[in-house]
Amino acid sequence: MEVNLAGRVAVVTGGSKGIGLAIASRLVQSGADVALLARRREVLEAARDALASHAKGRVHIFPCDVTQADEIASAYRGVMQACGHVDIVVNNAGTSQTGPFASITDEVWQADLDLKLFAAIRLTRLVWPQMVERRWGRVINVLNIGAKAPKAGSAPTAVSRAAGMALTKVLAGEGAPHNVLVNSLHVGLIESDQWVRRHADSGPGSYEEFLADMGKGIPLGRVGTAEEFANVACFLASDLASYVTGTSINVDGNLSPVM
Structure with missing residues (x-):
């Protein structure tokens, strides 16, 4: 089954390493132009060079701290200037910060929500009108299996990821009449x-x-492997997944007790 994303433009946050880079790699191999957002320019440049050897689409880089609304807006303007439109957004930026509930300060809670929830809200809000107008869009929120089955000591990550699930379902309902499909992918143990x-x-x-x-x-x-995760993301980004929306998919080897 071949995925063809020629002519599509994708934005991947946290795209310079790990799962984000693997997703970007799979998208450009399928013909999409991809914009990578991450904080460090030198790491982004290395990622761009690594993708160039097998890219069918173009690769653009935009240094951006996605916890900062003004930096997201600036990166979005850069993507629009370089690419003209956005078809696919992969909200991947995040870490797995956890600890005992009583030890988590307001500052830690706020930083986690800014990184894992508000970054996705702000970027998706910017691209949403054009997706609706063009009647084609894909939003993929990368979460983790703790969003469905949180364990003791899994805050703040499990809480912010659960909010990401709710965001996914809200957006899927609003996007469905306009062919804007929104899904979440849940990480288990991935290299x-x-x-x-x-x-x-x-x-x-x-x-x-x-x-x-x-x-x-x-x-x-x-x-x-990150490549196995990226294969599922690439499918959801394509026309092959044209009837899949509002779904949360575990990519975890059946580690989660919850489907």
């Missing part, structure tokens, strides 16, 4: 930069052994 960092802090043993140990609790018996 990414955060696990590389955690392995570095974990002591002796190879990274492969570290991942193998993590995979023991997953029904499929292994940690997923």
Whole structure:
């Protein structure tokens, strides 16, 4: 099944590394022009160079701290100047900050909501009118399985991600009459930069052994790859998913107890 995104323009936040970069890679391989948003220019430049070798579409980079409304607006203006319109938005920026509830300050709560919820709200609000007018749009919110089945000690991430699920469903209802489709993808244990960092802090043993140990609790018996996650995102971004909206899809090897 071949995905053809020729002529489409996608914006991927947190697109310079990990899952975001894998999604961007899959989109440009399918012919889309892709704008990468992330904070550090040098990392964005490295990502652009890495994508260039196999890109069928163009790759643009826009340094942007998505917790800042003015920077999102500036990046959006840059995307519009470079590409003319936006068809696909992947709200991927985020971290997995967690801790005991009583220890989480207002400042930590606000920072988490700014990064994982308000960034998606602000960027989607900017692109929404043109999607409605052109009667074609895709919004993919990257969340995690804790949004559906939060555990003790999983705040603030699980709470902000649950709000992202509610946002997804609201937007799907509003977008459906205009062929603007909105879905969420939920990360389980997927290889990414955060696990590389955690392995570095974990002591002796190879990274492969570290991942193998993590995979023991997953029904499929292994940690997923960013490319496997990106394949699902690319499908949702395409015309092949033309009747899929308002859905939350786990990409987790059946780790979550909730569908």
